[in-house]
Amino acid sequence: MWYWLFKYIFMGPLLTLLGRPKVEGLEYIPRSGPMILASNHLAVADSFYKPLVVSRRITFLAKSEYFTGTGIKGWFQRWFYTAAGQVPIDRSDADSAQAALTTAARVLGxxxxxxxxxxxxxxxxxxLYKGKTGLARLALETGVPVIPVAMIGTDSVNPPGSKMWRFGRVTVKFGKPMDFSRFEGLAGNRFIERAVIDEVMYELMRLSGQEYVDLYAADVKDGNAELAAKPSARMPEVAAG
Known part of the structure; x- marks a missing residue:
């Protein structure tokens, strides 16, 4: 209930006023059934504007720490993330990456x-930075199609590092569903997983118009001067198969 109240009453109208969202390709979102929405990530606002323009509820994964706080602050944080459609990653598995995939597979199931x-x-x-292969493994293990989603302008409405939101124009572009059934049974093959995620990133680059950088964003954020200074690499043409 809170998800829809946030979307249509508490936050949706304000987000619409600030970002005047424009949406393209909404017809690619199925009315029912599991689907992975793979998006570029410019700002915190991405996780608000995507659900705003999609009629179905979107579930995101969040660190379990967001749901285990104590006191009033912990209660509010847990309530807010739950209301926003986020679910905690089950970290009972010693491998946090596998725990995330397990939780994601359950959501899709x-x-x-x-x-x-x-x-x-x-x-x-x-x-746009290099994609990690977790999404590819999930798609291969579950057989669920991937819809690329390009977020444009969210970093102007919600500048990274700033607590202030501004007026701007947000565009959300949905691409055609990507079917990787031709790789059935090859989950766990790192070369196949890299090929799959590169294909997804190519579509995101095409939809968003972003410059592609063949580095992980986390490495650049960690302050590695050599990596940050390395010139960007053009994403090669990817065969659609």
Whole structure:
């Protein structure tokens, strides 16, 4: 209930006023059934504007720490993230990466839309960074199609590092569903997983118009001067198969 109240009453109208969202390709979102929404990541606002323009509820994964706080602050944080459609990653598995995939597979098994950011973190400078293969493994293990989603302008409405939101124009572009059934049975093959995620990133680059950087965004954020200074690499043409 709170998810829809936030969307249509508490936050939705304000977000619409600030970002005047424009949406393209909404017809690619199925009315029912599981689907992975793979998006570029420019700002915190990405996780608000995507659900705003999609009629179905979108579920995102969140660190379990967001749901285990104590006191009033912990209660509010737990309530807010739950209301915003986020679920905690089950970290009972010693491997946190596998725990995330297990939780994601459970969400998809329930027939839901799962929102993921293959870059793993927000872009430090507005460019598109190398995708991590977790999303590819999930798609291969579950057989669920991937819809690329380009977020444009969210970093102007919600500048990274700033607590202030501004007026701007947000565009959300949905691409055609990507079917990787041709790789059935090859989950766990790192070369196949890299090919799959590169194909997804190529579509995100095409939809968003961002410059591609063949580095992980987290490495650049960690302050590695050599990596940050390395010139960007053009994403090669990817065969659609």
């Amino acid at each position: 329930e027939g839901k839309l799962l929102g993921m950011y293959p870059e793993g973190t927000r872009s430090p400078d507005g460019r």
